[in-house]
Amino acid sequence: MAIQISGITKQFGHYCALDAVDLEVRSGELLALLGPSGSGKTTLLRIMAGLEHADSGSLQLHGEEALGLSPRERQVGFVFQHYALFRHMTVFDNVAFGLKVRPRAQRFTRTEIKRRVMELLELVQLAHFADRYPAQLSGGQRQRVALARALAIEPKVLLLDEPFGALDAKVRKELRRWLRKLHDDIHITSVFVTHDQEEALELADRVVVMSQGRIEQVGSPAEVYDHPASAFVYEFLGQVNRFDCTVTDGVARTSNGALSIHTDGSIQGPAIAYVRPHDLGLSPSAGGPGRVSGIHVVGPDARIEVDLAGLSLEAEMDRERLSFLGLNPGDRCAVHIDRARVFPRR
Amino acid sequence: MPVKKGGQPPALAEGLWIRALLIAVSLGFLLLFLVLPLISVFVEALSRGVEAYWDALVEPDAVAAIQLTLIVAAIAVPANLLFGVAASWCIAKFDFRGKNLLITLIDLPFSVSPVISGLIYVLMFGAHGLFGPFLKSQGIQIIFAVPGLVLATIFVTFPFVARELIPLMQEQGSEEEEAALVLGASGWQTFWRVTLPNIKWGLLYGVLLCNARAMGEFGAVSVVSGHIRGETNTMPLHVEILYNEYNFVAAFSVASVLAMLALVTLVAKTVLEWRFGAELAAARH
Amino acid sequence: MVAASSTDAALPTAGGAVLSTFKKPSVIPGFGLTMGFTLTYLGLLVLLPLAALAVKAAGLGWSGFWSAVLTPRVLAAFEISFGLSLLAAAVNAVFGFIVAWVLVRYRFPGDRLVDALVDLPFALPTAVAGIALSALYAPNGWVGKLLMDWFGMKVAFTPLGIAIALTFIGLPFVVRTVQPILQDLPAEEEEAAASLGATRWQTFRNVVFPALFPALLTGFALAFARGVGEYGSVIFIAGNMPGVSEIVPLLIVIKLEQYDYAGAAAVATLMLMASFVLLLILNLLQAWMRSRHAR
Numbered sequence: 001m002a003i004q005i006s007g008i009t010k011q012f013g014h015y016c017a018l019d020a021v022d023l024e025v026r027s028g029e030l031l032a033l034l035g036p037s038g039s040g041k042t043t044l045l046r047i048m049a050g051l052e053h054a055d056s057g058s059l060q061l062h063g064e065e066a067l068g069l070s071p072r073e074r075q076v077g078f079v080f081q082h083y084a085l086f087r088h089m090t091v092f093d094n095v096a097f098g099l100k101v102r103p104r105a106q107r108f109t110r111t112e113i114k115r116r117v118m119e120l121l122e123l124v125q126l127a128h129f130a131d132r133y134p135a136q137l138s139g140g141q142r143q144r145v146a147l148a149r150a151l152a153i154e155p156k157v158l159l160l161d162e163p164f165g166a167l168d169a170k171v172r173k174e175l176r177r178w179l180r181k182l183h184d185d186i187h188i189t190s191v192f193v194t195h196d197q198e199e200a201l202e203l204a205d206r207v208v209v210m211s212q213g214r215i216e217q218v219g220s221p222a223e224v225y226d227h228p229a230s231a232f233v234y235e236f237l238g239q240v241n242r243f244d245c246t247v248t249d250g251v252a253r254t255s256n257g258a259l260s261i262h263t264d265g266s267i268q269g270p271a272i273a274y275v276r277p278h279d280l281g282l283s284p285s286a287g288g289p290g291r292v293s294g295i296h297v298v299g300p301d302a303r304i305e306v307d308l309a310g311l312s313l314e315a316e317m318d319r320e321r322l323s324f325l326g327l328n329p330g331d332r333c334a335v336h337i338d339r340a341r342v343f344p345r346r
Numbered sequence: 347m348p349v350k351k352g353g354q355p356p357a358l359a360e361g362l363w364i365r366a367l368l369i370a371v372s373l374g375f376l377l378l379f380l381v382l383p384l385i386s387v388f389v390e391a392l393s394r395g396v397e398a399y400w401d402a403l404v405e406p407d408a409v410a411a412i413q414l415t416l417i418v419a420a421i422a423v424p425a426n427l428l429f430g431v432a433a434s435w436c437i438a439k440f441d442f443r444g445k446n447l448l449i450t451l452i453d454l455p456f457s458v459s460p461v462i463s464g465l466i467y468v469l470m471f472g473a474h475g476l477f478g479p480f481l482k483s484q485g486i487q488i489i490f491a492v493p494g495l496v497l498a499t500i501f502v503t504f505p506f507v508a509r510e511l512i513p514l515m516q517e518q519g520s521e522e523e524e525a526a527l528v529l530g531a532s533g534w535q536t537f538w539r540v541t542l543p544n545i546k547w548g549l550l551y552g553v554l555l556c557n558a559r560a561m562g563e564f565g566a567v568s569v570v571s572g573h574i575r576g577e578t579n580t581m582p583l584h585v586e587i588l589y590n591e592y593n594f595v596a597a598f599s600v601a602s603v604l605a606m607l608a609l610v611t612l613v614a615k616t617v618l619e620w621r622f623g624a625e626l627a628a629a630r631h
Numbered sequence: 632m633v634a635a636s637s638t639d640a641a642l643p644t645a646g647g648a649v650l651s652t653f654k655k656p657s658v659i660p661g662f663g664l665t666m667g668f669t670l671t672y673l674g675l676l677v678l679l680p681l682a683a684l685a686v687k688a689a690g691l692g693w694s695g696f697w698s699a700v701l702t703p704r705v706l707a708a709f710e711i712s713f714g715l716s717l718l719a720a721a722v723n724a725v726f727g728f729i730v731a732w733v734l735v736r737y738r739f740p741g742d743r744l745v746d747a748l749v750d751l752p753f754a755l756p757t758a759v760a761g762i763a764l765s766a767l768y769a770p771n772g773w774v775g776k777l778l779m780d781w782f783g784m785k786v787a788f789t790p791l792g793i794a795i796a797l798t799f800i801g802l803p804f805v806v807r808t809v810q811p812i813l814q815d816l817p818a819e820e821e822e823a824a825a826s827l828g829a830t831r832w833q834t835f836r837n838v839v840f841p842a843l844f845p846a847l848l849t850g851f852a853l854a855f856a857r858g859v860g861e862y863g864s865v866i867f868i869a870g871n872m873p874g875v876s877e878i879v880p881l882l883i884v885i886k887l888e889q890y891d892y893a894g895a896a897a898v899a900t901l902m903l904m905a906s907f908v909l910l911l912i913l914n915l916l917q918a919w920m921r922s923r924h925a926r
Contacts, residue, residue, distance in 0.1 A: 049528055050528070051528070051658050053656050071658060072530045072531070072532070076528065078528040084525040089543075097529055101529065101530055101532070101535045102530060150528075150529075152529075359736075360831050361831075368729055369737060372729050372734075375726045375729070375730065376745060380748055383767055383799065384751065386772075387762075387763045429672050432665040432669050433665070433669040436666045439657070439659045439661075439662075440655070440666075441655040448669070451673055451677065451678075455677075457856060458903070459860025459862065460757075460862055460863070460880075461860070461862050461881075461899075462883070462903065465684065465883060465887065465899055466680035469680070469687050469892060470679065470680050472892070475683065476683045504672075527659070527660075532660075537661070562754075562759070564761075565757065565863050565880065568884070569884060582757070583758075586758055586762075589765075589867065598762065601759040601763070604755075604759045605755060605759055608751065608756065611754045612747055612750055615747075
């Protein structure tokens with residue numbers, strides 16, 4: 001176990017940022033802390049780095065109690081959301097910084113430092129930019145320098161705070177792939193914070209879904225997506241259709257009777273049902289209960305809005321399927337649900 | 347502040363005559379109140395020729411005054427530099443109660459008359475002051491001696507560096523320092539290698555202003571000085587003595603040196619603003 | 632399950648609890664050192680001497696204080712200092728505004744030079760300014776002679792001379808407070824006014840000037856505050872005659888020279904109080920204006 005977190009609590013005045021959080025980070029894994037703003041994910045990351053103090057709880061880094069240690073002593077690498085590169089130093093000096101400030105006894109020779117820095121710059125593909133200043137680099141390049149700088153001190157753990165948040169969509173996608181590959185090459189235990197569920201699901205070995213200072217679920221991307229533990233997780237991890245219903249004898253029914261879903265019988269009474277747009281099937285039907293109210297074609301996908309006796313639903317399918325079905329706005333259709341989740345309504 | 351032409355849409359400019367009039371009025375006003383006094387200093391200084399000018403400057407009392415001015419500045423400016431850096435570090439990097447009060451206190455000398463700035467030290471250390479008898483018994487002389495001059499000068503000039511650095515450091519934030527700490531740097535290493543390079547131009551600017559004021563201060567040092575020729579007269583005080591003795595050429599000669607210092611300060615200030623305006627602009631608001 | 636935490640973390644001690652309510656715990660080092668140094672410096676240099684002032688003034692007792700201060704000479708000095716500072720600040724408000732306008736909106740050869748020159752009163756030692764203005768406006772000075780010959784006007788050694796010196800000293804304040812606001816004024820509002828049919832003057836009066844007025848007032852207040860306490864630039868050109876052209880700072884110096892420490896302290900205290908009250912009024916006026924014209 002690379003990182004063991006137990007009972008970490010953090011308050012900012014009256015605001016509770018973290019509420020007795022427990023988490024284990026496995027050695028060598030790439031873990032995502034996923035959640036909306038205010039979920040506490042960044043606070044948790046900063047506590048791991050030593051940039052914030054926890055009010056109570058325990059943090060073990062590789063078996064050693066770390067809460068009393070300064071950031072310096074923890075040997076973690078931290079990559080800031082806005083890079084925090086030293087603006088008056090060249091790329092080379094930025095990456096070399098952690099090596100140059102070591103106490104004399106532990107410091108490498110200048111040649112050795114140079115070798116290590118250039119090796120890292122090669123790794124992040126910025127060897128030709130060694131003499132540039134941060135202001136002369138693009139956002140994606142700066143982020144790679146920040147990463148190289150953090151790796152230079154040979155940290156046992158790498159922490160990244162919304163590493164791609166400040167970049168535009170295309171660069172973000174490229175860097176995601178690149179980070180995944182890097183992690184596969186060097187196998188350093190890494191934790192990154194993001195609010196982008198697509199990013200978390202694509203990149204991480206395991207995903208920690210957080211909300212309001214608490215962990216909602218921990219699992220592999222497939223697990224949290226297919227078997228969400230709570231309504232929050234379900235809603236946060238993708239598009240949803242949701243509607244109120246009542247469960248009697250294992251069957252959830254909407255108030256207008258238009259939809260019924262079989263449940264596993266563990267819930268009874270008022271409930272909320274969730275259906276992913278992809279799991280909503282449509283077929284043309286002259287007397288069908290549903291009516292197509294709108295069709296939006298977005299690239300290769302089609303989104304179809306359906307009005308089902310007062311319920312507004314959205315189905316998603318690829319364009320070919322849509323043309324195969326031959327549905328148009330105003331047509332009547334039948335709706336069937338491939339998969340749904342029902343949670344009790346609080 | 348380097349002139350940045352503002353957002354007036356060209357199509358809506360005032361008529362040519364109005365513009366010309368306003369420009370003429372401003373230039374006339376500035377000519378009368380700024381340029382004329384400045385020129386008159388040099389004209390009067392040289393009115394009896396270069397020799398008389400030079401004589402006034404090498405005269406022993408004048409030399410002593412110049413030396414004293416330099417010594418006082420050499421003590422006051424570094425002390426205030428240290429203060430400015432310490433104060434802005436603790437104000438910009440930390441959150442604590444009473445921060446606004448502290449900032450107001452730092453601005454205090456600007457709202458106090460220079461005479462009062464000198465008065466308070468006389469009331470503390472003068473013969474009839476709070477510590478007067480004690481100092482006398484110890485044979486320590488503060489008022490009417492160099493230490494008093496230094497204290498009064500430090501008082502009137504200590505805000506300059508702090509006022510430049512505080513907004514600058516607040517704007518720059520603490521992320522780079524946090525990054526340095528995580529990378530293993532100690533507090534001192536972080537300050538020297540990361541913070542200092544980022545604030546160096548603001549620092550220089552503050553030191554420049556601090557120095558100009560320290561060398562030119564009159565009211566405060568006049569009160570604590572005792573006007574002892576050759577001993578407790580800085581250049582501005584020496585100018586006063588010469589002028590009151592109707593020794594106009596000598597007075598203006600020494601004054602011209604101070605005026606040149608002022609011009610050099612203005613030039614350096616302008617150069618710094620041009621080249622590092624963006625960084626310093628943070629300090630403006 | 633509370634972990635063993637160091638002094639940095641949960642601060643369990645009583646002293647630590649106090650410290651953590653005073654200051655937000657932070658990872659950046661150096662608070663103790665810098666705060667300690669700052670407070671010591673300020674305490675010794677500023678607070679202690681000011682306390683000495685208060686003590687000395689209070690030593691007179693309530694009635695002693697007022698009888699020391701409410702003499703004709705002192706009151707006349709206050710009238711002169713405050714009144715002429717107000718006048719000079721008003722002159723600077725008008726002309727300083729024009730200068731700021733011209734520097735920001737118009738281009739002319741040497742505008743950069745003029746802009747740099749505006750800071751001269753900040754940089755020039757007050758004694759130098761003082762003797763220069765005095766020589767200039769003396770009856771045989773360049774300007775003084777002109778005024779004497781053409782208008783029969785005497786400037787040096789009269790209250791008018793004081794006003795001129797105070798105008799010099801306060802000049803940069805209005806210009807430098809108005810300039811940045813003027814520079815950042817959005818052009819759209821003026822364009823909107825023009826498109827709605829307003830003349831240039833109407834636009835200026837109704838759109839531009841109200842936006843600049845708060846800054847103008849701030850500059851005015853700063854120039855005024857500076858003028859009230861000014862010493863070096865004024866004493867050479869003033870006649871320094873009690874009751875006519877004697878400013879408050881000079882009065883304080885005279886009392887000190889006569890070893891009337893208590894009297895000097897009393898006048899100084901009154902001066903600080905009066906300035907404080909006036910500036911408070913101006914600040915409140917500004918706050919009121921800001922709330923009315925909240926953008």
